[in-house]
Amino acid sequence: MKSLEVRLGRLTLRNPVLGASGCTGHGYELAAYTDLSRFGAVSLKTFTAEPRAGNRPQRIAEVPSGVLNSIGLQNPGRDVFFAQVMPRVLAALDRDQIIVSVGGNTVEEYVSLCRETEDRFGGQIAALELNAACPNVAHGAGWFSRDPEAAHDLVKSVRAAVSLPVIVKFNTNYENYLETAAAIEAGGADALYTTNTPLGMKIDWRTRRPAIGNERGPVCGPAIRPIGVLRTWDLYRRVKLPIIASGGICTWEDALEYILAGASAVGVGSAQFVNPNAADTVLSGLEAYLDAQGGPCWSALIGAAHGS
């Protein structure tokens, strides 16, 4: 079988199929349902300095071809994350599979959390992922996706503080997203992680009220895939950084579409709510496709739709 190993800057992954943050728990929760060794990596649920209760329920609602979510970065906070979550992660996943997703309200907070993560676990994890994407919090994360200067400042500051590879997850749902991507590249990130989750709403006709407590929330799932593919296509032309793309990937064909548009790796997100084995299914399909092709190695497929 051909190797699907992929390099993202200084980061080498065993394969290009990642479990996306917030949709894969911390990996170990899925052990009964899927073979964890098949994940190229798992982006752990984002943690923040203080515990966050998240937004008021309901927090998730099914919509045509996807879900609205409004979790609001619920997590137990740094102390519990380090003391209770990380030991279980380290027992379940290999070093090269662990990507720690960090959320903050300020540059200083990101720097301090990244530094502390590296000090405690630097030799046992593959990379840090800065969650600069979340549109579900009033301040912080999403802000960096809207402001190229702020994104540059964030990445440069974290880059200067840690030596682990740094992946920056940002939201391409803003008009200036190509500028933000260029700023993230200039700041010294190892890879870009893209997600396009436009805000949406569902009204429950029975209660005559919004279906989720926060009224609005990002749309995830197949509904956003064509937009995500376009964003990946445009980013590939704009930046040289390797791209990890998420947005509606359910099958290996969906993943391949993103790869041909320019992604080096993909994140499988809400598809795992329907099938907790979804990432493995996507990977098996890609492996079979590559073997059937006989010719190209994995890297030759990245951005191949752009022609030579």
Ligand SMILES: Cc1cc2nc3c(=O)[nH]c(=O)nc-3n(C[C@H](O)[C@H](O)[C@H](O)COP(=O)(O)O)c2cc1C
């Ligand atoms: C319930 C839920 C929780 C999420 N939590 C996080 C999170 O904590 N951190 C993060 O970076 N992304 C989070 N995301 C975004 C996903 O990682 C992914 O980028 C997004 O869902 C798009 O992929 P999909 O269309 O395959 O679901 C969350 C998504 C959902 C649906």
